[in-house]
Amino acid sequence: MRFRNRSILLFITALWLGGCSGPPALRTLAQDAVAAMGGAEKLQGVKTLAMKGGTGTRLRMGQMVKATDQENPAQLKDVVDIVDLGNGRASLDYALQLGGFMQHRHEILTKKGDKSIGIEIVGTRPIIATTPGGLFSWGTQNSPEFLLRRNVVTIALSAAESASDRQPAIDKELNGKMYKYGTAQTKSGEDLGLYFDPQTRLLAAYEVIDTESILGDVPAQYILSDYKTADGLTLPHHITVRKGGKDYSDVQFVSIAVNDPATEQVFAIPDSAAEEADKAAAGDEYSPMKIVKVGNGVYHAVGYSHHTLIVEFPQWLALVDSPYTETQAKVLFRAIQEQFPTKPVKFVAVSHHHYDHIGGVRTSAAMGATILVEKGNEPVLRPLLEARHTHPQDELDKRRNSQPAQQAGAIEVYEGKKIISEGGQSLELYPVSFPEHVDPMVLAYASSARALFQPDLYTPPAAANGGPPAQHLLQALKQLNLRVDTMVGGHGGIGTFADFLKAAAPAASSN
């Protein structure tokens, strides 16, 4: 009884406080935060934000040697993050360094007419266009679309609109400091947790569920600091993102330009990608894809930068790798259905657990394929296949959660070598440790064409010195006693074994 009376008393007090002074209602805090940033009118007038000169770090790239290893952060430099709130466009431009790997990358979500399309510019590769789901980023976010949904102006405005004027804020700690905390919604109805700084009244952090292409639904935390004046607004210049309780990205920007007309040019479609941009704007899903014959019953499905091996059996097909994005996987399966209309994809084997080579595996499972995973790759692949993907919902999540649930392919874990054979065709899978890149890497051998497929160790058809990974690969092929005629790349193209031998020869000493 005592407790019951006490809770009634607390309830009445809360109502009274909500109506009068005392702990401020959440809406008041959210409106104060908007006022501290420059006011609702000015924030609503923001069309473009260009955050420039960023330096920092990025994790959750999935480039570990073993699937269970801790990740090392990549360094981000020259980061320029741009959002165009008026037109639903965004751009992630940055230089990335991870150990000895360096790449300048630029992913752009833009418009062709009223259709959203993606433009991808990576190093010196040809510039390509895709539908938006084909974009994959190692910048501050998983894709430019996230910048649009998670930028501070959009979040602050939706908090001020959706926060309750009845809900009193509670005190909550974050990183050793006390904040006023409460909940609201984004424009699309996602739940937001909001931390307001009681001294500055600014929005110090917010929490939301992010659907990451590999990690699936993860609780994400955006910590906003170093608020400074930029074109009459007060905006955070330091943004720290944590996902699933782990560091994700952390970038300090030098400056932010608001509504700068010069920002426009980043969204222009480059001439060299104009033809592809038309395709991306016309079809349902588009990313570059062509199927090339390797030899008897063996094909190479060539995407933008990450490729697939197709092995044809009498009744069905087996693939090795379904890389990059859900969009690429959809385009891959469409191309396969056109070329092999009577043959379902029965198996998709995974070469290794690096995120850039497994982004289409969930889609492959949704298409009914059994996903063949060597035990060493399981710690990444099993959670990838089991995760929820709700916002937006992907094909696998849709199938599993429809009423009644629809059939989808399952994971099949094997240990050591695995050989699939039927009707004179065989696909042989050999896990080998390559500690210079990944452990294990599953080398895939298609017997009918004497073709060997692997990504990342050697890129066919190069004959130039391939360094230790190529030498190590040659050693492994000798130990496995495989008779190889043709090398097929998870990157690059198709090459002869003779050229691979040149690439795998020890470097001649130059002095």
Ligand SMILES: [Zn+2]
């Ligand atoms: Zn790799």
